Amino acid sequence: MIVVKKIKECDTCNGFCCKCFIMPIKIHPKFIDDYKKWLSYHNVKVIFHKGRNLVVIPIKCKYLLDNGKCKVFNSSKRPIMCNIAGCPKEDKELVSKLEK
Numbered sequence: 001m002i003v004v005k006k007i008k009e010c011d012t013c014n015g016f017c018c019k020c021f022i023m024p025i026k027i028h029p030k031f032i033d034d035y036k037k038w039l040s041y042h043n044v045k046v047i048f049h050k051g052r053n054l055v056v057i058p059i060k061c062k063y064l065l066d067n068g069k070c071k072v073f074n075s076s077k078r079p080i081m082c083n084i085a086g087c088p089k090e091d092k093e094l095v096s097k098l099e100k
C-alpha cells in the first residue's frame, strides 16, 4: 500500500514541486564552475545540497493547472512518485538554495 503524504500547505502552495524537477548529477569538481555557467544559459541551476550536486530544471508538469492543482489527482495517470516524494518545502535549507 502506498502512503499518500498530504500536508495542509498543498492547498495554498500552487504546486511548487510540480513546476520543476530536481535530479542529482555527477560533475567532476574541476569542471563544476564551467558546468554551472553552461547550464545557467539553459535556465538550469546547479545547487550543492547534502553532499550532492543537484540540477534544478524549470519545466512545469503538463498536468499542473493554473490554480495550482493537479489535473490527474486521484487517477491512474498520476505517477506514484508524486505521492511518495516528500515535500521539498519541508527542507528549509533546500528551499533557500532554490530561491537564490
Ligand code: SF4
Pocket (backbone or CB within 6 Å): 007, 009, 010, 011, 013, 014, 015, 016, 017, 018, 086, 087, 088, 089
Ligand atoms: S511543494 Fe509541498 S506543499 Fe507544495 S504542492 Fe508540493 S508537496 Fe504540496
Ligand code: SF4
Pocket (backbone or CB within 6 Å): 015, 017, 018, 061, 062, 063, 064, 065, 069, 070, 071, 072, 073, 077, 078, 079, 082
Ligand atoms: S502529475 Fe500532478 S502531482 Fe504530479 S507533478 Fe504533475 S501536477 Fe504535480
